[in-house]
C-alpha cells in the first residue's frame with residue numbers, strides 16, 4: 041500500500057501531481073495553509089463543510105483545484121466579489137481567497153480595495169512571486185524596479201506596490217507578510233488569520249523558479265529559494281513602517297496589524313435587522 | 322393577487338421577489354437604478370440581501386457567488402454596465418450558474434443619452450459574452466409583461482441552470498401600467514434541482530437524465546467545484562477535444578432545445594395577413610398601431626410581437642408566418658434582430674425597418690416606411 045501524506049484527507053488526491061513546476065513555492069503555500077486549517081478543525085474552531093476556497097486565474101489561483109473543500113476557480117481578479125457573495129448569504133462560511141499578485145493587486149485591485157475598506161470577513165492570501173507566472177513572465181505591480189520582464193525588456197521603470205501598507209491603511213483587521221522560505225512562520229500566520237473576524241490579508245513571498253528565476257538568473261529552484269531567503273528579515277511584531285517592499289534592501293516578514301474590530305458581516309447583519317424593525321430612514 | 326399601478330422597473334422588482342429572489346448586487350445606472358432602490362427597501366424585509374458593490378464586475382461576480390449558496394440572485398444594469406459584466410456572464414454560462422440579469426437598454430453607444438431608450442443591445446444581450454453560446458433573452462413591452470417575464474426568466478434560469486436576460490429598456494422601465502402582482506403560490510415558481518446522491522458519488526456537471534445537472538451548493542458538505550476551465554462531469558480540467566465537444570454541445574443544446582417551450586409571442590390580424598410587421602419591446606406597441614393604420618388604408622397588414630428573442634423557436638416562427646408574403650422587422654436600432662429573422666425566414670422577403678428614436682418610433686413613421694416597400 042502506498043504511504044499516504046498527512047494532508048491527503050484534505051486533498052483531491054486523484055488530481056495530483058499539481059500543475060506547478062518542480063520547485064515552485066506554491067506547494068508550500070498550499071501545504072502550510074492546509075496544516076493551519078487542519079489545526080483549526082481539530083480545535084473545533086472550524087467546521088470542514090464551512091471552509092471554501094475561491095481563486096481567480098493564475099498559477100497561484102489554481103491552488104483552488106486541489107483542496108477537498110467547496111472551491112471555486114473563477115475569472116481573473118474576481119475571486120473577492122464571488123467570495124463575498126457567498127459570505128453574505130452564508131455568514132458561517134470561512135471564505136479563503138487565494139490568488140497571485142496580478143490577480144489580487146492588479147486586475148483585482150478595485151475589489152481588494154473595497155474588501156479592505158469594508159473589513160470584509162475573508163482570508164485573502166496573495167501569493168507574490170513578483171511576476172506573471174502563468175502567462176510567461178510579464179510585469180506585475182510587484183515586480184522589483186529595474187527588473188527585466190517580457191513586457192519591460194529594458195527594465196521595469198515602475199514603482200512596486202506595497203500591499204501590506206495598503207491593507208493596513210484601509211483598516212484590515214489582520215495584515216501579515218510571510219515567505220515560503222519560512223514555512224513554520226507562514227503556517228502560524230495562516231493559523232492566526234483563520235480565527236480573525238473582518239479581513240485577514242496575508243501576502244506570501246513565493247518563489248517562481250521557472251519564470252521569475254529565469255529573469256533574474258537563478259534558474260535552479262534551490263538557488264532562487266536561497267536568494268529569497270537571504271533577503272528575508274523576520275520580526276515578531278514589525279510596524280507598518282517597516283513593511284517596505286524592496287528587493288535590494290530585503291523584506292520584513294511577520295504580523296503587521298492584529299486588530300479586532302467588527303467585520304463587515306456583523307455590521308451588515310446589524311443593518312439588516314433595521315429593515316426588519318423599522319421603515320427606512 | 323393584487324393590482325397596482327406601477328412602472329416596468331417596479332414590476333420587475335416585485336416579480337423578482339415573488340420568484341424567490343434572495344440576493345441582489347448592483348451598481349447604480351440609469352435607467353435601472355430604481356429596481357435596485359426598490360429592492361433595497363423591500364427585499365431585506367423578506368429575508369433577502371441587497372448590496373451595492375464597487376462596480377458592475379463585482380456585482381455580477383457576487384451574484385454568481387451567492388447563487389452558489391443556492392440563493393436566487395439577480396443584478397440589473399444598462400449598456401455600459403452590461404458591457405462590464407460580460408466576462409462574468411461567460412463564467413456563469415460555463416459553470417451553469419442560475420442568475421437573472423435585468424438589462425434596461427438606453428440610448429448608446431457609450432454614454433449616449435442615458436435617460437432615453439433604444440434597442441441597440443438586442444444582439445449583445447445574448448452574443449456579447451465570449452464563448453459563442455446562447456442564453457435566454459426575454460423582452461417585455463409593458464409593465465405587466467415585465468412582471469410576467471421576470472418570473473419566467475427566474476424559472477428558466479433555475480431549470481436550465483443558465484444566466485437569463487430580461488431585456489427591458491428605458492421606455493418599459495418608466496412607463497406606468499396596471500400590473501397583476503401575485504404572491505408565491507399564485508404563480509409557478511421553479512427551483513433548481515438538488516442532488517439526490519451523497520457527496521461521494523456526486524458529479525457536479527453530470528446532468529444525469531435531466532436537462533441540467535442537479536446543483537449542490539456551498540456549505541452543504543458536497544465539496545462543490547465551480548470551474549471556469551473546460552471541465553469533465555466531475556468538474557476537473559479537461560483540455561481535450563472530446564471533453565470540449567461534450568461540454569459545448571450540452572451547454573448549447575440545453576438552451577436551444579428549450580426554444581419551443583420558451584416560445585412566446587402575440588399576434589394581431591394574422592388571419593388574412595399579406596405582410597407582417599414583426600417587432601419586440603415597446604416598439605411592438607407602436608408597430609401594432611402602424612398595422613392598424615395600414616389596415617384602415619386597405620392593406621392587409623398584421624403584427625407579430627416576440628417576447629422570447631433567444632433562443633428563437635425557428636420552426637415556430639416559420640409556421641406562424643407561413644401564409645405571409647413580406648415580413649417587416651421593426652426595431653429601434655440600425656436593424657439587428659432583422660438579421661436573426663432573415664436567417665430563419667430564408668424563403669421570404671424580409672425587410673428591415675430600422676427606426677432610431679430616443680423614445681419609441683411613432684406608428685405613422687413605421688407605416689410610412691412600410692408603404693414605401695409595398
Ligand SMILES: Cc1ncc(C[n+]2csc(CCOP(=O)(O)OP(=O)(O)O)c2C)c(N)n1
Pocket residue numbers: 097098099100101116139140141142143144167169171172173174175180
Ligand atoms: C481578463 C483576463 N485578462 C488576462 C488573462 C490572462 N492571465 C491569466 S493569469 C494572468 C496573470 C497571472 O499572474 P498572477 O496573478 O501574478 O499569478 P501567477 O500565475 O504569477 O501565480 C493573466 C494576465 C485572463 N485570464 N483574464
Ligand code: SF4
Pocket residue numbers: 059060061063064065066099100169173174247248249250251252
Ligand atoms: S510558472 Fe512559476 S509560479 Fe507558475 S507553476 Fe511554474 S514556478 Fe510556479
